[in-house]
Amino acid sequence: MMPRIILLCFGTTVLMVAVRRMRTYRLKERHMLMFILTGLPFLALSIWPAGLWWVSEQLHIDYHTISMLCIAAFLILVIFEMLTIISLQDRRISTLAQIVGIMMEKEGITDRPRSEEPEEEYPAPAAAESRGRPA
Amino acid sequence: MRLKSTIFEPIERRLPVKVVLPTAPAVAPIRPPVFKRLKCLIIVPAFNESRSVAKLVRRLNQLLPDCHVLVIDDGSTDDTVRQIPSTASVVSLPFNLGIGGAMQTGYRYAALHGYDVAVQVDGDGQHRPREVEKLVETLVSGEADLVVGSRFMVPTSFVPSLSRMTGIRVLSAWIRCLCGLKITDCTSGFRAVNKKVIRAYAHWYPEDYPEPEVVLLLHRSKYKVIEIPVRMRRRMYGRSSISLAHGLFYVLKVSVCLFLDMIRQPWPSDKLGLP
Numbered sequence: 190m191m192p193r194i195i196l197l198c199f200g201t202t203v204l205m206v207a208v209r210r211m212r213t214y215r216l217k218e219r220h221m222l223m224f225i226l227t228g229l230p231f232l233a234l235s236i237w238p239a240g241l242w243w244v245s246e247q248l249h250i251d252y253h254t255i256s257m258l259c260i261a262a263f264l265i266l267v268i269f270e271m272l273t274i275i276s277l278q279d280r281r282i283s284t285l286a287q288i289v290g291i292m293m294e295k296e297g298i299t300d301r302p303r304s305e306e307p308e309e310e311y312p313a314p315a316a317a318e319s320r321g322r323p324a
Numbered sequence: 325m326r327l328k329s330t331i332f333e334p335i336e337r338r339l340p341v342k343v344v345l346p347t348a349p350a351v352a353p354i355r356p357p358v359f360k361r362l363k364c365l366i367i368v369p370a371f372n373e374s375r376s377v378a379k380l381v382r383r384l385n386q387l388l389p390d391c392h393v394l395v396i397d398d399g400s401t402d403d404t405v406r407q408i409p410s411t412a413s414v415v416s417l418p419f420n421l422g423i424g425g426a427m428q429t430g431y432r433y434a435a436l437h438g439y440d441v442a443v444q445v446d447g448d449g450q451h452r453p454r455e456v457e458k459l460v461e462t463l464v465s466g467e468a469d470l471v472v473g474s475r476f477m478v479p480t481s482f483v484p485s486l487s488r489m490t491g492i493r494v495l496s497a498w499i500r501c502l503c504g505l506k507i508t509d510c511t512s513g514f515r516a517v518n519k520k521v522i523r524a525y526a527h528w529y530p531e532d533y534p535e536p537e538v539v540l541l542l543h544r545s546k547y548k549v550i551e552i553p554v555r556m557r558r559r560m561y562g563r564s565s566i567s568l569a570h571g572l573f574y575v576l577k578v579s580v581c582l583f584l585d586m587i588r589q590p591w592p593s594d595k596l597g598l599p
Contacts, residue, residue, distance in 0.1 A: 283421050283531065287429040290396075290415040291436065299405060299416050 193235045200231030223270055227263070358457075358464055359390035365439040366391050366456065367430030368412075369423055369513075370447030371398040377447045378407040384445065385411045387453045394433060395447070398426040404447075423513075424531035431517075431525035443516040451514040455554040459516035462552050469521045469547040472507065472539065473514035473554035482556045491575045495536050498579055502586055505543045507551055510536040514554060520597075521547060528590040533578045540582055545591050 207224030210216035216224075234240055241259075245252045293299060366384055370377045377395060384393050393412040397405045399420035408414050415429055427444060434442040441460055445451045455473060462471045475482050476492075484492070496510050513535055517525065521542065530537040543549050 283425045283428075286418050286421060287425065287432055290417045290429055291433055294413055294415045294433075299414050 193238055196231045196235035196238075200228045200233075200235060203228035203231070220270075220274070223267060226266065230259075230263075353387055353389050358461055359388065362440040362460070362464065363438065364388075364391040364441045364443065364460060365430070365434045365437075366393045366443045366445055367427065367434070368393060368395045368445050368447045369398060369426040369430070370395055370400065370404050371420065371426070372400045372402045372404060373447040374400070374402045374404045374407045376449040377404055378409060380445070380447060380449050380453070381409050381412045384453045384456075385409070388456060391443075391456070392439075394430055396426040396429050398422070422531055424529055424534040427534060428525060428529035428531075431522050431529060434522045435526035439522065440519050441516060442522050444513055446513045450556050450558065452555055452557065455514070456516075458552060458554065459514070462550070463516045463518055467548065468550040469518050470539070470542055470549045471516045472509065472512050472549065472551045473556075474507075474509035474512055474551040475554065475556050476508040477551060477553035480553075480555050482558070487571045491571050494575055495578055495582070498582055499536065499540050502582060503540055503543050505539065505549060507539055507549070509551065510539050514556065524591040524596055527596060530581075530590075533574075533581055536578055537581060537585055540585050541588065541590055544586070545589070545593075 203224055207216065207221045207228065211218060211221045241255055242252060245255045248255065250258075366388065368377065368380065368384075381393055381395065384391070395408050395412050395414045397408075397414060397416040399417050405414060405416050415433060417426065417429065421429070430444070431442060441463060443456050443459060445453065445456065451473070459471045459473055462468065475484070492509060492511050496507050499510055500506055515535075524542075524545075524547070525538075530541075539549055
C-alpha cells in the first residue's frame with residue numbers, strides 16, 4: 190500500500206506543479222506536455238502497480254530490463270525535447286541578430302568612422318555611388 | 325632614444341631626398357553591359373580580417389564600380405569595422421554567427437533591397453575581384469541559378485595542401501554519389517546566385533557547413549548549379565579557420581550532414597515557388 194501512496198503523491202504533485210506553472214504563464218503548453226508525460230506513468234502505476242510486470246510478461250523481457258528501458262526512453266525524450274527547444278531558440282536568436290545588423294546598417298549606427306577615411310591605396314571610383322545603392 | 329624615435333617615423337620623412345615610393349598599379353574598371361542592367365551585390369563576410377578587408381573593398385570598388393559592396397562583420401573582435409572604406413555598406417552583427425549566419429544576413433539584405441544578383445567574395449582576399457565578371461556573366465546567361473568558382477577545373481598556380489585537397493575530393497565524391505552532381509570544388513566560397521536563390525537563401529541557409537550543403541540542397545530542389553574555372557590566390561593575412569587537425573573531423577561531420585540533407589526540404593515550393 191505504501192509504494193502506491195508514494196507513487197500517487199509524486200504523480201499528482203508533478204501534474205499540479207505543471208498546471209500551476211502553466212496557469213501563471215511561466216511554462217508553455219508544449220513544455221507542459223513533458224511534465225504530463227512524467228506524472229501520468231506514476232499515477233498509472235499507483236492505480237495498477239502490476240503494470241510493469243504485465244508488460245514484462247507480454248514482451249518476454251526481464252522486469253528490471255523493462256524498468257531500465259522505460260527510464261532510458263523517458264530521458265531520451267526529455268533530452269530530445271530540450272535540444273529541439275534550444276535549436277529553435279538558437280535559430281530565432283540568429284535571425285534577430287541578422288535583423289538587428291541590417292537595421293543598424295539602415296540607420297547608420299555602426300562603429301565605423303564616417304569622416305576619417307583610412308589612407309587610400311587606390312583612388313576611389315567616382316561612379317561607385319551611382320548604381321545599386323539602396324535608398 | 326633619438327634613434328628609436330627615428331625608426332618609428334614614416335619612411336618618407338627619414339629619407340634625405342623626396343622619393344616616390346612604388347604604389348599599386350592603376351587598374352581599369354570592368355564595366356560590361358551586364359552590370360548596367362542588373363543590381364548586383366557583392367557580399368564580403370569578414371571575421372577579424374582587419375588587415376585584408378580594406379584592400380579588398382577598394383579593389384572591388386575600383387574594378388566593379390557598378391556593383392554595391394556589402395561587408396558583413398561577423399562579430400569581429402579586432403578593428404575590422406573601422407578599416408572598411410565608406411564606399412561599402414557594413415552590416416555589423418552583434419556577435420559571431422559563423423559563416424552561414426553571416427552569409428544569410430547578406431542574402432536577407434539582398435532580398436530586402438531587391439538585388440538581382442549576389443556574389444560572395446571572402447574577406448581574406450583569396451578571391452580575385454576580376455573573376456566576379458565571369459561568374460555573373462555565366463549566371464545571367466541563364467545556364468544556372470548558382471555559379472561556383474572552382475580552383476580545380478583547370479590547373480592554376482594555386483595549390484592547396486594535400487590534406488585540404490583530399491578533404492575536398494572526398495566531399496565532392498560524396499556529393500556526386502548522393503545526388504549525381506559532378507562538382508570539383510564544393511567548398512569554394514566564391515559563388516554567384518540569382519534572384520530566385522537569393523529568396524531561397526533568405527528563407528533558409530545552413531549555419532554550420534554551408535558551402536557543400538547548399539550545393540547538394542539546391543540540386544535536390546531542382547535549381548541549376550554549375551561550376552566555372554577561376555583563379556584564386558592564397559589568403560592575404562591570417563590563417564584559415566580549418567586547421568590540419570580539424571580537417572578530418574570536418575570531413576566526417578560534413579559527410580554526415582550531407583547524408584542528412586538527403587531527407588531535408590528547406591525551400592518548400594509552395595512558399596518560394598518552383599525554381
